[in-house]
Amino acid sequence: MSLTGVLMAKKKAKPTLPKTIISKFIRPSEFRNVVRIADTDLPGELPVLYALTRIVGVNISFANAVVKQVNIDPRRLLGTLSEEEIARLDSIIRDPIKHGVPWWLVNRRFDRVTGEHRHLFGSQLTLQLKRDIEHLINLNHWRGVRHSKGLKVRGQRLGRSRPRAIIHHLKR
Numbered sequence: 714m715s716l717t718g719v720l721m722a723k724k725k726a727k728p729t730l731p732k733t734i735i736s737k738f739i740r741p742s743e744f745r746n747v748v749r750i751a752d753t754d755l756p757g758e759l760p761v762l763y764a765l766t767r768i769v770g771v772n773i774s775f776a777n778a779v780v781k782q783v784n785i786d787p788r789r790l791l792g793t794l795s796e797e798e799i800a801r802l803d804s805i806i807r808d809p810i811k812h813g814v815p816w817w818l819v820n821r822r823f824d825r826v827t828g829e830h831r832h833l834f835g836s837q838l839t840l841q842l843k844r845d846i847e848h849l850i851n852l853n854h855w856r857g858v859r860h861s862k863g864l865k866v867r868g869q870r871l872g873r874s875r876p877r878a879i880i881h882h883l884k885r
Contacts, residue, residue, distance in 0.1 A: 757792020764791040770834035
């Protein structure tokens with residue numbers, strides 16, 4: 714018997730996996746790599762719950778409430794959702810109060826202008842934050858003054874990590 718024959722005889726057969734396990738890792742033909750929800754491109758490889766948190770203004774609690782309203786498994790990959798499920802997710806994120814999401818989960822409760830509960834996301838949220846800061850500055854509110862000088866706003870102490878230009882303003 715040759716040496717190669719001995720080595721071939723010692724090799725074991727590869728174990729085979731059941732088809733149910735293999736099917737979890739093979740992407741179906743209708744899988745989408747990029748899904749657009751709430752004006753944001755989201756990766757289809759992530760579970761729905763964590764993919765929704767990639768939208769600016771959507772945290773894990775809000776995403777969990779939205780997924781429960783749509784009645785989707787939160788561990789399901791975003792790329793496997795149908796067009797109808799994606800449209801339902803989008804409509805609930807755009808108007809959560811209308812669809813039954815609790816008012817205390819939205820990020821703009823008792824809006825100063827309208828007095829309603831609203832949920833802002835994406836560029837709407839960043840622009841509203843800028844408007845709020847400008848409003849505080851125009852009122853000469855203490856927080857607005859701190860914002861305009863580039864200092865800490867919420868009562869933190871000024872450590873040694875601040876720029877020298879800010880120290881110059883403090884000494885005046």
